[in-house]
Amino acid sequence: GQNIDQPTEMTATEGAIVQINCTYQTSGFNGLFWYQQHAGEAPTFLSYNVLDGLEEKGRFSSFLSRSDSYGYLLLQELQMKDSASYLCAVIDSNYQLIWGAGTKLIIKP
Amino acid sequence: GAVVSQHPSWVICKSGTSVKIECRSLDFQATTMFWYRQFPKQSLMLMATSNEGSKATYEQGVEKDKFLINHASLTLSTLTVTSAHPEDSSFYICSAKGVQGDYGYTFGSGTRLTVV
Numbered sequence: 001g002q003n004i005d006q007p008t009e010m011t012a013t014e015g016a017i018v019q020i021n022c023t024y025q026t027s028g029f030n031g032l033f034w035y036q037q038h039a040g041e042a043p044t045f046l047s048y049n050v051l052d053g054l055e056e057k058g059r060f061s062s063f064l065s066r067s068d069s070y071g072y073l074l075l076q077e078l079q080m081k082d083s084a085s086y087l088c089a090v091i092d093s094n095y096q097l098i099w100g101a102g103t104k105l106i107i108k109p
Numbered sequence: 110g111a112v113v114s115q116h117p118s119w120v121i122c123k124s125g126t127s128v129k130i131e132c133r134s135l136d137f138q139a140t141t142m143f144w145y146r147q148f149p150k151q152s153l154m155l156m157a158t159s160n161e162g163s164k165a166t167y168e169q170g171v172e173k174d175k176f177l178i179n180h181a182s183l184t185l186s187t188l189t190v191t192s193a194h195p196e197d198s199s200f201y202i203c204s205a206k207g208v209q210g211d212y213g214y215t216f217g218s219g220t221r222l223t224v225v
Contacts, residue, residue: 035216040200040219040221041219042115042202042217042219044216045215045216048216087153096158097204097214099152099153100152102152102153109222
């Protein structure tokens with residue numbers, strides 16, 4: 001079966017850095033997404049990686065290693081508004097989006 | 110950027126009635142629309158995938174006669190929850206994929222359905 005693994009919950013301090021890991025087992029791979037979802041709201045797009053390496057976008061960066069079936073989302077200079085769930089999703093060989101269960105990030109002052 | 114407008118944002122209905130949720134792609138043509146359901150503190154669960162002009166493909170365990178999906182045009186898809194019951198109360202979200210073939214999936218703002 002297809003599976004996306006990411007931690008259920010993480011806690012970090014305001015101003016710090018946090019890395020949310022995602023490993024996947026899918027039938028084929030056509031890209032890895034990260035979405036942010038605040039409680040009661042729809043997910044919003046953060047990043048898309050299809051090639052190996054790090055992509056930096058302001059305070060948020062996303063990394064992919066296809067050989068390791070692994071990616072991570074790096075959040076720097078954490079702000080209280082970053083408290084949300086972060087969803088990892090992979091596009092498989094049939095171009096279906098496979099979702100992880102999400103990582104709830106709690107930011108403490 | 111691409112925008113998907115979803116309405117209503119929230120709805121309360123009586124048990125046994127039907128509710129229609131609309132998703133419109135405002136500045137692009139959505140060849141494929143995905144409908145998700147999300148229960149509190151759980152991940153998105155894909156209910157069905159619809160392509161414009163054809164019947165929707167439902168995920169296992171999702172009743173196609175209960176959750177009617179219509180994707181009659183490239184800019185509009187609807188989900189109708191028929192004979193709603195309290196267990197159908199959930200957060201319903203649509204997501205559209207555009208014609209350009211890129212990998213962008215744009216989400217609607219979601220609909221909070223409460224069946225009383």
